[in-house]
Amino acid sequence: MEQISCFSLSIPASPGYFQDGDFVLGGLFSLRVTSGDSRILFDLNDTTYIPDVVIVDLTKHYQHMLAMVFAIEKINKDPIILFNMSLGFYLFNVDFNEKIALESSIALLSGESPPIPNSTCRLEKTDKLVAVIGGISTAISTQISRVLSLYHVPQISYDPFDPSLGTRVQLQSPYQFSVHTAALYQGIIQLLLYFTWFWVGLVVPDNMMGELFLRDITEEMKSHVLCVAFAEKGPAFPSHDPVDWHNLMERVIFTRVVIAFGDTHDFLMLVPLIICNHVVGNVWITNSDWYTIPLALEQSEVYTYFGGGLSFSLCVDEILGFKDFLRSVQPRKYPHDIFIQDVWSILFECPIFYQHRARELSQCEQNGSLST
Template sequence: MHKNYQQVLALVFAVEEINQNPNLLPNVTLGYHLYNTYHSDERTLESSLKWLSGQSPTMPNYSCRIHNKSVAVIGGATSALSVQMGSLLELYKFPQITYGPFDPLLNDKVQFPSLYQMAPRDSFLSVGIVQLLFHFGWTWVGLISTNDMRGEKFLWNTAEEMSRRNICVAFIEKIPVSERRQDESHVPFMPRILASSAKVIIIHGDADSLMILRYSQPPILSPLKLWIITSDLDITLRAHHYESCLFHGALVFKHQISEAPGFSRFLKSVNPVKYPEDILLKTFWHSTFSCPDESAKLEERECSPNASLEDLPLAHFDMSMSALSYSTYNSVYAVAWALHEMFLMRIEMGFEGCGENFTLQPWQLHSFLRNIQFNNSAGEQVVLDAQRNPVAKYDIMNYLTFKQNELFVKVGQFIPKSLLDQNFTISENSISWGISQPTVPESVCNESCGSGFRKLSCEGKPACCFDCVQCPEEEISNQKDVDHCMKCPDAKYPNKERDNCLPKTVAFLTFKESLGLTLTSIALAFSLLTVLILVMFVKFQDTPIVKANNRTLSYTLLISLTLCFLCPMLFIGHPTSATCLLQQMVFGIVFTVAVSSILAKTITVVLAFKATRPGSKMKRWVQPRVFNFFVFICCMIQVALCGIWLATSPPFPGLDLHSEPGHIIIVCKIGSVIAFYSVLGYMGFLALGSFIVAFLARNLPHTFNEAKFITFSMLIFCSVWLSFIPAYQNPKGKAMMIVEIFCILASSAGLLGCIFLPKCYVILLRPERNTLEYLKQKANSRSHSEILTGRHI
C-alpha cells in the first residue's frame, strides 16, 4: 500500500518542524523509530515487541537499549491494530496515540487507560449519509461494515436513522476483521452484493476492509452500483487495475482537514538522496518508480534523475494530506507539547529541565497528554480529551476515473453542530454518476406510486416494498408515494386520473334537460286528460253513471287528481324556500283529498247496499253532505300534521355534495323525517282503509258498483308507495326527486285509470248503457235471477 507511506512522511515532517522551532522543546531534539505492521495482527505484536526489547529475536520484558528514551507510541491505522498494540503497551504504561478512525470501544479508559485517540468523532456520520439518501430519494439501500463493535454501532445508528426517514435496509454484509491478509479472504461478498436489487451500497470500515472486499469479488464486474463510502476507506487503493471503473461515480464522505502549511512543498523535496538512511524510502522509491534493477535502489540517478512524488498517479501517492496523515501530524505535536509542558513544570519547580541525568518515564506523560490543548500550524485546536474531542466535518467527494487518471471532485459538504443544527449541501449538477448511470440512479424496492395512487403495504415485506392502488372514488393524491389519499373540498371533485380536484358545477332538475322535460310533458298530459274527464262528467252530470256514488265526490276526486298530476312541477326547477315548503305540503294535502274521496266513495257503496233493505235505518247516512264532511275531516287531520311539520322542522333548500361526481345538486331537504313519514303514513292508512272496504264490497249487487275498480286502484296505489319507501332511502340528489315524481305520477295515473276510464268508456262508447231504461231492465233481470236461484236452492 504505497499511499500509506504519506503517514510516515507526515511524521518526519512534524518532527523536523518541531526540531526547527526554537519556542517548542528548546535544547531538545526529537527522534523516532519506524516499524511496519503490514496490517497484520501478528506483525503488529512482533513490531511492538521489537520496539520494547530493542533487538530481534524479541525478548519479552527485557530491553537491550541502555538508554531508552522512547516516551510514546503513535500508531494504529485501524481499531484492530490499536487494540493489539494497546494490550501489550498497557503493561508498561506507555502512552499510545492512535491516528486511525475514532472508535468508541477504544474510548473505554477502564480497558485502555493509556490510549488516546486523535481522530475526530464520527457521531453524526450516519445522519449525513441518511440525509444524502433522503435527498436523492434512495429508499432501498445495502449496508456493508466491519464485524466489530465499531461496525455494529455504525450499522445500528444508520439503520435507526434510515428508519426515521422511511428508508429500508436491503441487506447487511459484515466483513470479518480477523482476515487481515487480503489474499486469504475467500468469502464471496461481491456476488451477494451484486445479486441484490439495491442500486446504492454504503461501505463503512477501516483501511483493510475495502481490500478484503475487493479480493472477494469475481474477476470481471460491470459498474452497476453506486457506492457511498466513508472517509476511513481509500478507494484508490486497489488490488487490480480494472477496479477503478467499478467505483467511478462513488460518493465519499471525507473528513474536512486543514493541510499543514509547507507539507506539499516538503513532499516535493523528498527523495532517497535527502534521506539516505531511510531504507523504507528506498524500498518505496524502487517499487513506485519501477527502477530497473537492484543497484538502482541505492542510486537514484539510475532509477530516474528527476523523479518526484508529485509525478505518481493517485493510486500510488496523493500529494494532498490525508486524514490519517493529518492525525499523525497532530499526534507528533501532541507528544511534543506534552513534553514541553512537563519540562516547563520541572523548571518552575526548580528541577533540572532536560539534562542528560534526567530520565523520563513514559507514565509521567499521561497527566500532560490528558489535558493537552493547543492550536496546530493550520490554526485548528487539538485536544486528546475524549469528551472535548471535536465532531468530524465532512466534504462529500465524487470519485472519477478517466482512463489511467483519478480525481476527487467536491460536490457537497456536511457540517454537523448538533442533532438539530446541521449544514448539508449537495450540488447535483456537479456529480458524475457511474458509467451505466448517466442520470441520478434509482434505488427503490419497487417503482414509485404516481399521482392518483397510494401505497399499500405488503405483509411480510419491508415498508419500502409496497403495491400501488388507485385512490377511492372521492379521493386524490397529487404526490408520489403517499400513504393516504386525501379528500377533495366539498366544492370540488376528483378528475378521472384522481390526481387533481376540479370545481363542481351547480345542478338541479330543470325543465330544459331531457328527463325534466319528459316528466313535465307526462304531468301536463295526464292533468289535461283529467280536466277533459272532469269536463265530460260535468257535461253528462245528469246521466245515471255520473250521478252514481255521489257526483260531488267524483268532481272532488278529479280536481284533486288534476292537482296531483301538477305536483311534480314543484319538484322541477331551482329549489327555493317557497317551493320546498309547497312540494311536500301540497303533495300531502292533495293526495289526502284524493284518497279520502275514494274512501268516501267506497263507504257510499256499502251504505247504499244496506240502505236498500226494507226497514233499514242507513238511509239517513246516505247523503252527499255526510261524505263531503267526512272528506273535510280527513283533510283537516292532514293539514294539522303538515302544520306541525312546518312549526317544528320544515323543508328547506340544501346542497347535495356527494351524490353525483362533479356536481353540487340543489335539493329540498325534508327537515323532520318523523313528520315526513307521518304524512306518508296517514295517507297510507287512508289508502289501506279504502282497499279493505272496497275489497269486501267488490261483489255487492249494486248498480254501477265501483268497489271492484277502487280495489284495483288502491292495490296500485299501495304498491307504488310501499316500494317508494325503500327506494327513497338509497338515491340521492336528482335521483331522489325523480323517484318521488315517478311515484306521484304512477299512483295518480292508477287512480285515474282504474276508477274513471271504465265510466268514460260507457259514456263515450256505450251511451245506451247510460240510461234509466237500461238500468231498470238490468235490475229486473238481476231480481229474476235471484228468485230462480232461491227456488233452486
C-alpha cells in the same frame, strides 16, 4: 473469553527507521498487506521463517510516516518548543499484522531485534521512549496497548475512534482522537433523500467499528423512512470461504445503491469480487478511508465498476509546509529511511523480482520527485 495467541520471539521484528534524540517517539504504521505470518514453530528454539508474500502496497499510507517525520523536524527546528533538546523517532512497518505489531512494541522497549522482554539493550539513556503513535485498527491498537501499558508508555492511536477500545486492554487505554461521525450519517441520509434512493444495502467490516456504524446508520435510515435492503459484513482478508463471497455478491447484484463503510484493508477482497462477478450499475457510497487506487488493477477496470462512486471526506485544515516537504522527499535526502526505496520502486515502476517467494526491489532513480 478472548483468545491470546502464543508465538516465538526468536524471529527479528521488522527493521525500523531510527533517528536519535534526547527523547524518542515510536511509530507503528502499516504500509502494505501481506499473506500473513509465515512461521512454522517446531519447538521454542526451532522456528522456520518463510518470507510473506506482498498482496498489495498501500503507498498512500507512507504519508503517515512522512507526516510524523515532518512534525518532528518542525519541532526540532523551533528553539521554543524543546529548548536545547531534540526529539527522535523509531518507526516500524507492521503490515496490518497483530503479531508483528506486538513484536515491534517489545522491540521499541528493548532496543533489540529479536526483542527481549523486560530487558534493554541500549547503551544510552534507557528512558528516552516517551510515547508511541500507532494502531490503524482496533485489533492492532489492542496488541500494542498490552505491551506499552505494562511499562506506562502512552499510546496515541490514529485509527477511527472506537469506544470499546478502553474495555479491551486491562491497564492503560490508548489516547484516541474523537471523530464526530454524526455529520457523516446526516450527509449520507441527505444524499439518499435527494436522489430518492429508498432501498439501500450496507457493507461493513467484521469488527466493532462496523457494528457501531450499522447500528447508527440503521437508526438514522429508519427515522427517515429509508429501507435497509441488506446489511452484510464483508469477507475479511484472507477469506477462503466461498459462501461469504456468494452471499455478498448475490445481495449486491440486486441492490442499486450500496453504502460501504471501512478502509482499504477491510475491502481488499470486495473490489476483485465485484469485478470478477461483473457487478455493474451500482452506486457506491463510501467514507474517505476506502480508496481503490492501490489495488493491482487497471484504472479503466476500476472506473468501469466504481466510476459512479461517491465518497464522503472529513473537513481538515491543511498542514502548513507539508506539501512542500513531500515534494522535497527523496532517497538521497533520507538515506537511512529503509521504507522510502520500496515506495520509490512502486511509484516509479522500477523492476520487481521474486526469489524464494520474497520480493526484491531494484534500485530506482534517486532524483525522482513526488510532485510528479
